[in-house]
Structure formats: C-alpha cells, structure tokens
C-alpha cells in the first residue's frame with residue numbers, strides 16, 4: 520500500500536491532551552500512522568502519495584456506536600407514527616421479510632452514507648444476517664462490530680423470529696466463529712441483545728458469558744422508553760438497569776444504547792461498572808426522551824454517539840448527531856454552557872473507540888495507531904469563517920464538508936468520490952429491493968397528499 524503524506528493541515532489529534540497542530544503533517548504507512556505533527560522528511564519515501572491540505576482539517580475517523588445497517592432500506596417507513604405502529608406494523612414486518620442478500624445491499628447503502636459523513640468504524644446492534652452485513656463491510660472497507668439481534672420471548676413477534684434461547688445462543692456463537700476478526704481484523708462479532716421486552720434473563724446472562732469468553736462486547740438497547748422501565752418492574756421486580764446489575768451483566772464490555780430513563784442512582788451504577796453509553800440524540804428527540812448525558816459525561820462515564828437506524832432517525836450522519844448533541848442538552852437544561860464542542864468531538868472519536876473496546880487501535884491520530892482518518896474541507900458558505908475552528912466542526916460542519924475518508928490506510932472516499940464501491944449501482948439495487956421487501960411484507964404507506972399518476 521505504501522505511504523500517504525498529508526501536509527500543512529489543521530490537525531485535531533484527539534490524543535491524551537487533545538493536541539492540535541497547525542500546518543502539521545500526518546504520515547501513513549500501509550495501515551498505520553507513522554508520524555503526526557512535525558514529520559521528519561527523512562521518513563517520507565520518494566513514491567509517497569503527497570496531499571497538500573492547506574486550509575483543511577485532519578481528524579480521526581468518526582465512530583458510530585449504534586447503527587442498524589439492515590434497516591437502511593426501511594428509511595421513511597416510520598415517519599410520524601407512534602412506537603407501537605412503528606414496531607408492529609412497519610419495522611417488524613419489514614425486517615422479517617428481508618433476506619441475507621437484502622441485508623447485504625442495505626448495509627452497503629448504509630456504509631456509503633456513513634463514509635460520506637466521515638465514519639470509519641461502527642457498531643451494528645443486530646440485524647438478522649451477520650453474513651450479509653459482513654460481506655458488505657468487507658467489500659466497502661469500513662471497520663465494524665456486527666451482531667445478530669436475538670429475541671427469545673415477548674409479545675407480537677413475527678413467527679419466523681420466534682426462537683428458543685439455545686437457538687439464539689448457538690447462532691451468535693456460530694456467526695462469531697465464522698466472521699470474528701475477518702477482513703484484516705476490521706470485522707469483529709459482538710453479542711447483541713434487543714431489549715428486555717424480548718430477552719429472557721437466561722439469554723441475557725448467557726450472552727454476557729459468551730462475550731467474556733470470546734473477549735468481545737455486548738450491545739443492548741437499555742431504558743429506551745418509559746414503558747420499558749415499567750415493564751421491567753412488573754415482570755422482573757426492578758427497573759431495567761437495576762435488574763441488569765442484579766444479573767451481573769453491567770460491565771466494561773457492556774454497551775448500553777439510548778439510556779434515557781435512568782435515575783441518578785442508575786447513572787452511578789454505570790460509573791461503578793464502567794458501562795459504555797451510546798447516545799443517539801435524533802432518535803431520542805423523536806420518541807424516547809432526553810438522556811442525562813451532561814451528568815454522565817461529568818461523572819466520567821464513557822459516552823459515545825450513534826445514529827440509530829434509518830426508520831428511527833432518517834439521517835445516518837454522525838456530523839448531524841454531533842450538532843444535535845450540542846443543541847438538545849442546552850435547550851433541555853436551559854444552559855448554553857453544557858455539552859461543549861470539544862466534549863462532543865471526543866464523544867464522536869476517542870470515546871467511540873473506547874466504547875468499542877478499541878482505544879489502542881483508533882479514535883485519535885497518534886503514531887502506531889491504525890490509519891483511520893478524515894480530511895475536512897471547510898471552504899463552504901455554511902462553514903466559514905473559522906473564528907473558533909474546533910467549535911465549527913460541531914456547530915457548523917455538514918457531512919458535505921467531509922472531503923476524504925481513510926480506513927485501515929485505504930481511501931474509501933477521496934475528494935468526495937467513493938473508491939471502494941459502485942455507488943450508482945448500489946443505489947439502483949437498493950431502490951428495487953426496498954420496494955420488493957415492502958411488497959412482500961404487505962406494507963403500504965398512506966398517501967399524504969392526493970396523488971395523480973401519469
């Protein structure tokens with residue numbers, strides 16, 4: 520692969536002291552970062568690819584810690600409806616009508632959107648086909664934690680999803696054996712729990728044991744809606760978080776998503792067990808509520824950011840999620856000083872890497888780490904001027920300012936052109952498959968305006 524030398528850039532390293540270099544360089548060799556800041560010219564080989572990045576930023580690739588890649592073809596199926604309609608009439612029929620090939624195309628489309636928004640690594644909480652997702656991730660070049668969404672109980676599940684605890688555990692383990700640490704280590708398999716509504720205690724504790732056994736992570740939607748906490752109290756005798764603690768699964772390899780309905784005491788439980796949090800502000804604003812993110816952040820809990828799935832928040836765009844995070848807590852707390860831009864940038868980079876148990880691999884630009892980085896071109900009417908360059912990355916940037924995305928030392932996008940996939944062909948196939956899945960699932964959305972077709 521050789522060397523790439525990016526010079527004269529504004530570099531936000533996100534290292535231990537969050538050092539920034541003006542007019543600095545990043546030297547990449549194969550899949551690793553060789554030097555950052557002042558780069559010794561003697562290290563640069565004559566045939567290195569040289570990129571003059573004057574006026575541009577270089578940042579670590581963004582980390583999306585919660586994205587349902589298999590739901591990408593379902594974007595728009597859940598707009599303006601209540602949660603039960605969303606789940607029972609739209610998303611479950613849609614997802615349960617998908618094939619592994621659909622999941623592959625859905626994941627490709629989702630990866631395209633993420634690469635364009637500067638993401639280099641993500642965690643998928645679980646579709647039904649790890650095989651389809653893994654194939655897409657391998658081809659397109661991103662880094663991912665994949666999981667099967669397991670369900671062994673609960674009302675109203677589609678027939679083909681009614682599985683025993685053992686079937687779900689066996690499937691997770693066989694997926695892990697097939698795909699864990701494949702694609703030069705870019706793909707890892709995690710264990711995925713849907714929610715306490717659909718997971719028995721036995722499945723929860725056994726999945727945690729397997730995650731420990733294989734030194735991998737456990738991904739779960741936790742205290743997502745108020746009804747969930749009430750349901751847990753009724754069926755388990757404790758709130759979701761208190762019950763998970765009692766089961767002994769709250770731990771440093773536990774990634775809790777949404778975490779909206781937590782008491783201060785439960786926030787303290789997260790801190791005690793070093794639980795990782797994925798905050799998804801767009802999805803939260805739509806139906807879930809406002810998580811206590813400023814408190815969690817102050818307490819030193821590792822809070823990261825995620826987009827959730829396309830039918831939940833429509834934008835699989837981490838740049839938008841950073842912006843929303845900077846706004847919603849200010850409005851909710853009536854305090855414009857909470858959730859500062861530099862904190863949000865940490866959530867989207869190094870906290871994301873920590874949440875995915877990869878802090879030694881990426882999340883910051885440091886010699887020896889994987890070359891997962893992005894170049895930002897701020898020269899657009901919407902991002903200039905740069906009075907406060909770090910703040911602008913959170914408060915003014917759009918994903919269209921992401922110029923180039925590199926993962927594992929390879930350009931996935933260069934100058935806004937996708938290098939690892941045929942974007943047009945993927946979009947064409949995605950449209951066809953999305954329509955076919957809805958037809959198969961019997962989903963037909965009502966027209967919002969009178970339609971005349973010619």
Ligand SMILES: [Zn+2]
Pocket residue numbers: 585587644740776827828
């Ligand atoms: Zn989710």
